[in-house]
């Protein structure tokens with residue numbers, strides 16, 4: 001099978017590392033946003049993960065001319081009515097970063113007992129072939145159920161991983177190595193569907 005160029009259109013280093021690891025065995029040459037000049041800034045103004053993932057993948061495939069993969073993801077907390085959800089990256093407002101987002105989330109759940117701390121990670125991957133390659137689009141969703149901790153634990157991963165407890169393994173996602181997280185995570189599940197379908201795309 002010939003190698004295909006694939007633009008992985010994310011500015012998030014944690015996501016990029018997980019996406020790259022997952023497609024390592026496939027005949028793809030990964031291109032990252034850092035390899036391109038003057039990429040447009042994309043306003044994530046959709047009201048769903050799907051809309052935002054498609055907007056990112058479409059805009060950057062049109063800009064670059066590459067088959068393009070984008071990821072829109074986040075954490076839905078039941079006790080907060082599903083927030084931060086699509087607002088996960090900037091939950092703590094201006095100057096948001098992972099530490100501040102985690103602190104804000106823990107504060108928001110202050111006094112909420114363990115049996116009401118259910119949450120799920122959601123990941124939507126959008127793959128877009130640009131107009132020059134016949135414009136096609138695919139969308140894959142993965143979800144992973146867990147609970148929000150009372151304090152962060154673990155050093156691995158990124159984002160909300162230190163406060164996301166995954167009951168089947170009795171650990172937070174930040175206590176797992178990348179490979180183990182990928183077996184169970186929202187992104188891992190969405191990637192599994194995508195990887196199953198990729199050979200067909202490459203041959204077509």
Ligand code: ITT
Nearest residue numbers: 010011012071072073074075088089158159160161
């Ligand atoms: P790009 O849009 O450039 O891909 P981003 O970080 O802005 O990067 P999103 O808008 O999709 O991406 O925000 C997703 C946020 O959800 C991310 O910043 C993390 O805080 C959180 N998140 C997503 N997947 C996660 C994971 O596997 N572990 C921990 N946190 C995650």
